[in-house]
Amino acid sequence: MVVRKSREATDFTEFMSARSATLFRTAYLIVGDHQLAQDLLQESLIKTYVAWPRLRDVSSAEAYTRKTIVTTAISWRRRRSFHERPTDVLPDTAVPDPGEAVTTHASMVAQLRTLPPRQRAAIVLRYYEDLSEAQTAEVMGCSVGTVKAQVSTGLGRLRDRSGANLDTAPLDDEAVNS
Amino acid sequence: MTNSIRDLLRQDADRVEIPTVDAGEVIAQGEQRLHRRRITAVLASVAAVAVIVVGGTVAGSVQHQSEGPVDKPNENKTNQTDDVQTRRLTYAVGSTIHWGDSAIDVGQAVQAVGATDDGVVFVRGDKACPYDVACRTLWFTDGAEPVRIGTVAGNWIRGFGVSLASAGSTVAWSESETGEYVVYDTSLRHEVGRFGSDRSTLLAVGDRSVYWVPDERQCVEFDGQCMRYTDPIMRFDVTTGQQTTVPWESYWATRRSWSRTLMSPPHGEEISDASGTHVVRPPHADPSLNDKYSFRLEGTRLLGDDRGVEVSVRLAQTGQPLQVRMPAGYPSGSYFGITQWLDDNQVVMWSEDGSLLVCPVPDGRCRTVVKHGGIISFAGRG
Numbered sequence: 001m002v003v004r005k006s007r008e009a010t011d012f013t014e015f016m017s018a019r020s021a022t023l024f025r026t027a028y029l030i031v032g033d034h035q036l037a038q039d040l041l042q043e044s045l046i047k048t049y050v051a052w053p054r055l056r057d058v059s060s061a062e063a064y065t066r067k068t069i070v071t072t073a074i075s076w077r078r079r080r081s082f083h084e085r086p087t088d089v090l091p092d093t094a095v096p097d098p099g100e101a102v103t104t105h106a107s108m109v110a111q112l113r114t115l116p117p118r119q120r121a122a123i124v125l126r127y128y129e130d131l132s133e134a135q136t137a138e139v140m141g142c143s144v145g146t147v148k149a150q151v152s153t154g155l156g157r158l159r160d161r162s163g164a165n166l167d168t169a170p171l172d173d174e175a176v177n178s
Numbered sequence: 179m180t181n182s183i184r185d186l187l188r189q190d191a192d193r194v195e196i197p198t199v200d201a202g203e204v205i206a207q208g209e210q211r212l213h214r215r216r217i218t219a220v221l222a223s224v225a226a227v228a229v230i231v232v233g234g235t236v237a238g239s240v241q242h243q244s245e246g247p248v249d250k251p252n253e254n255k256t257n258q259t260d261d262v263q264t265r266r267l268t269y270a271v272g273s274t275i276h277w278g279d280s281a282i283d284v285g286q287a288v289q290a291v292g293a294t295d296d297g298v299v300f301v302r303g304d305k306a307c308p309y310d311v312a313c314r315t316l317w318f319t320d321g322a323e324p325v326r327i328g329t330v331a332g333n334w335i336r337g338f339g340v341s342l343a344s345a346g347s348t349v350a351w352s353e354s355e356t357g358e359y360v361v362y363d364t365s366l367r368h369e370v371g372r373f374g375s376d377r378s379t380l381l382a383v384g385d386r387s388v389y390w391v392p393d394e395r396q397c398v399e400f401d402g403q404c405m406r407y408t409d410p411i412m413r414f415d416v417t418t419g420q421q422t423t424v425p426w427e428s429y430w431a432t433r434r435s436w437s438r439t440l441m442s443p444p445h446g447e448e449i450s451d452a453s454g455t456h457v458v459r460p461p462h463a464d465p466s467l468n469d470k471y472s473f474r475l476e477g478t479r480l481l482g483d484d485r486g487v488e489v490s491v492r493l494a495q496t497g498q499p500l501q502v503r504m505p506a507g508y509p510s511g512s513y514f515g516i517t518q519w520l521d522d523n524q525v526v527m528w529s530e531d532g533s534l535l536v537c538p539v540p541d542g543r544c545r546t547v548v549k550h551g552g553i554i555s556f557a558g559r560g
Contacts, residue, residue, distance in 0.1 A: 013201045020199050025191035038197050039335040042204060042309060049208030075377075075394065076336055109190050128187040141395070155183070 012052055016045060019062050027069050029124045032113035040076075044068040067139045070125070074117045111161050119154030122147050203309055214355035264521045265345075268293035269534060269548060275300060276548075280321050289313065289334045290556045292342045292349075293518060296320055296364040299349050301330070301338055301556075308333035314354060316340065318364055327362050328369075329354040331376070340556040344438040344469040344519045346385025348416050352376070361388055361414060371419045373412070381411065382433055382467070388414040389429055405463040426464065433467045434494040438519045441494040442466050442482050467494055472515040473527075475508055483513075493540055502527075502537040504544050517555050528555065 020041065027044070028037035048055070048065045055061040112120060118140065125136040126147075136147045266278030270288035274281050277298050284302050291300040297320030303313035314333055317324040331352040332339035340351040347365040352358070357376025362369050379394035390412050397404035410423045433439055471491050472483040480502060482491035491500045504514070508529065518526045520536065527535045527544060537544035 009205055012205065016199060016201050016204065021196045024196055024199075025194060028194050029187055029191055034194065034197075035335045037194075038199075039308065039333065041199060045199065045204045046207045046211065049204060050211050071395075105186060105189060108186050112186075123183065124187060127184045128191060130184075158183075 008052055012049055015048075015058055015061050018058070019065070020045075023062070023065055023069065026066060026124065026129060027073070029112075029128055030070065030073050030117070030121050032109075032120075040069055040073055043072055047072075063139075066129070067141075070121045070139055071141060073121065108158065111158050114161075115154050115157060119150045119157070122150035123154045126151055207309065210355050264524075265293055265295060265518060267520065267526060267534070267536070267547060268298055268518060270300070273302070275319075277321070282319055282321055284317070284319065284324055290338050290340070292340065292556055294342055294347050294349060294364040295345065296347050299327070299340065299342060299364070300324075301334075301340075305334055308335050311354070314338070316351060318362075318367070325367070328360055331357060338556045341380055341383040342556075343383045343385050344436075348383055348385055348388065350380060350383045350388055359388075359390065361416060363416060370416055371414055373414060373421065381429070384416075384436060386416045387432075388416065389424075389433070390414065407464070430465055430467070434465075436469075437495050437522045438469050439467055439494040440469065440471055440491050440500065440516075441497075442471065442489040442491045469519065470516040471500075472513060475504060475510055475512045475514065477510055478503065480504065480514065496540075498540040500539060501541040502539060502544055503542070504535070505546060515555075 023044070024037060024041050027040045028034065031037050031040055044065050047068045048061055051064060052061070055064055112123070115123070121140060122136060125131045125139055126133070131139065133144045133147050137144045140147065266280075268275070268277050268291060270276065270291045273285055273287055274283050275288055275291055275298055276282075277293065282298070284300065286302040287304065289301045289303060289305060291298055293299075297318055299316060299318050301314065301316060303310070303315075305313075307313045311329055314330050315326055316328045316330055316338075318327045319325070327349075328351060330338045330340060331354045338351070340349065342349050347363050349362045349364060350359055351362075353360050353372070357374075357378075358372045359374045359378060359380060360369055361371045361373075374390055374392060377393045377395065378390055380388065380390050382389040391407045391409055392412065393409055394404070394407070396408045398406045398408060411426055411429050413422045413424045413429070414420075415422070434441070466489075473480045473491075474483050474488070475481075476488075480500075482489040482500075492498060493500065502525075504512075513530050514527045514535075516525045517528045517534070520526060523538055525537050525539055526547075527537050529535065532550040533546050534548040535544040536547050
């Protein structure tokens, strides 16, 4: 087996050490499960390693890994829908009673986890990663219009289900893009 | 009370414990994939030469079917009423696989197990090593010494991604290094074909055919879900190894003709719940056809669960609603899921407490056959 030059491996290891925690947090917010997020990060880093020579700098590598996290998470969800569903462990996602309009942190986070993966990813990229709509569209591989629709629908659901007043002040896209 | 979605997300992210990622393991797996790609590239160049030599004969191997079900209705063994095979109840406890009356000790803890008509397919190993090849190796046994049949791309966390035909001998999975789908016949005890990439997705694994889509990203979405793939569907013939593009209508007709297929819900079906009446799937959605479903107990009714939405589930062949009844004692809100079909008239249900129940379909009363049965399927978390 031909192993990549040690310099590349060292650069990749440094990238991993520096950015893994941030990328893990993004993965966690998107899938809402600690072990699944760990698996998602591992898979995305492997794909980044394979693509490493094409990624010119650390910022490109981080953007590539983030994009891979999002597309892989959505892909896993799609694949699962056609396969067996039952698990030998209980699902982590608790679904609060929609009748109780209790606006707690925990209930809001739990509601976020019940959203379809693309809505969840769009909200995390916009409101956690502070990406613009155009940048979010690039990461998700869709149009700006689709991002707007996913965010709007997702936030609408969060409001409806939790009964919360959700402060969703939009980001200043111009400022982010500049 | 007003919450900032941005603050909520940041608080949640800051609270989570950051795991240590093993750089050596990531690099080792990346190198495996690169190695496999290099081999594939060499084989592809050799194959290209072969194509030039053979000329147009290869082009004829992919055909387009224009109308009607591709598979004869009795392709599925279960439709042969004079020879309906009953599968054995299959589950595992620790390192022991229970396959009907047989108890097979496979030496290590079983992570997932499923049955074909010929034996059991399983993954064994320590759950502490989800990424190690040893813990993603797929084995087959019919009671004799287990034989290795492949390595899967998934793991117990995300699901192993192994699909078994609900009748017959066909197993398909996504391979670790290449992302290709591998099709294996447990009656012949060998691989019968491979296709696709890590962008492909399986739609159905039947006894003699496998249906798949080359690029799962090409889909029309509604409410965050893929409602219809825009690419043509491919049919892999397990007997001949031939690939054929088929119209979606043909796939639906074929899939509905398989006796162990469930359907939910009809196009644009309306459901009502506490928050009002909703259209579950829009009119442009493809039919949802599967041999397994999850369910939630609502009072005494078992409601299908289609990605978090309550749906009615019917037998695709007859249109009869699935209305099996659970034994007393399960509280409302309990989750159940079909893990295998024993024959055309009986399914095995998994319950949250690890018990297994055999349920006559479409509307019989389930009976508990195993309490706290342990590992039973190839699914994962999430």
